[in-house]
Amino acid sequence: MVVSHPGTTGLVLDSPHSGTVYPDDFRSCCERATLRRAEDTHVEKLYAFAPALGAAWTEALFPRSYLDANRDLTEVDSTLLDAPWPHPVATDPAVLSKVRLGKGLVWKYTDEGLPIYDRLLSVAEVESRIERCWTPYHAAVGAAIDAAHARHGRSVHLNCHSMPAVAASHATDFPGLVHADFVIGDRDGTAADPALSHQLCAFLSGRGYSVSYNHPYKGVELVRRHGRPAEGRHSIQVEINRRLYMDETSLALVQPGFDRLQADLKAMVRMLLAPAPAD
Structure with missing residues (x-):
């Protein structure tokens, strides 16, 4: 999954929310088309x-609404379970x-506030999702960052996401x-050197995009877990507005938006791969 x-460089990218492989045990009362709106489609x-x-590149094949890899293991909604959760809770x-919005480790509601289940989940069911x-x-992302840092003494991790043009009621x-077109998040400078984040913002602005910094997305579990700028481990969340490259209703890619955006992202990655001064 x-x-x-x-990778061979100091750069690591991951996409935790673009998965489209829906497991057989994901017994939801929502239609697949509704669930698919939760995906970071085409990232x-x-x-x-x-x-x-x-x-280095890591991507989840499982869908975000089944299990959200960008949440901590303590972010469990006990009201979704048929028995007490036997592990720590945030x-x-x-x-x-x-x-509370229904967006914990296992989602309770869609972005529009629709219930995902018409039943309670068992503790074993959730534990199995965590294990699989x-x-x-997280092991794959962590290993990639460790390897990049070992090779170069410095690592840059981009946590890759997409966002709807307009935030839904429960998103x-x-x-x-x-x-905005992009949101760059580094948890208010705690997950990456702010100078690096500002460099990304300036690059994207120079390409004609509107860019927001740490609002409304600061970065969540993956950048929190792996961003330690004092150790030369920089982790930044990159959110892309879906209207730039896809039809949000049909989920189809749109041109020339997709090609232009991909070319600009490639140029951004090349910039990050250029030699940088030591931390």
């Missing part, structure tokens, strides 16, 4: 050039805001927000 390509195609440039209000999906995904804490 995870695909990983090793893996946008960055298909990355391995050829020497960047208590931080900032973390729990997503759980979350654990190998974020900012329903109805019209998104």
Whole structure:
């Protein structure tokens, strides 16, 4: 359920939400078309050039609505379970805001607030998803970053996402927000050197895109877990507005938007691969 390509450079990319392989045990009361709106559709195609440039690449094949690899294991909604969860549960209000929206480790609601299940899940069911999906995904990303850092003494990790043109009612804490073309997030400078994040923002702005920094997306579990800029480990979340490259209703790619965007992303990756001064 995870695909990983090793790299030869200090750059690592991953896409935790573009998976389209729906497991047989995902017994949802939602239609597949509704569930598919949760995907970061086509992100893996946008960055298909990355391995050829020497960047490590990891992508989830399982869908985000089945298990969200960008959530911590403590972000479990106990109201979705038929028995008490026997593992630690988050208590931080900032973390729990997503759980309350139905967007924890296992989603309860779609972005539009529709229930995903007409039943309660068993503890064993959720534990199995963690074992088959979350654990190998995080292991692959962590191994890629460790290898990149070992090779070069510095690693840059881009956590690759897409976002709807307008935030839905249950998607974020900012329903109805019209998104910029890109949102660059480094958890307020704690997951990456802000100078590197600003470099990305400036590059994208120079290509004619509107760019927001740390709003409304700061980066979540994958950048939090792997971003340690003091150690030369920089982790940045990159959100791309879907209207730039696809029809959000049919999910079809649109041209020339896709080709232009992919060319600009390739140029961005090449910029990151250029020699950089030591941290």
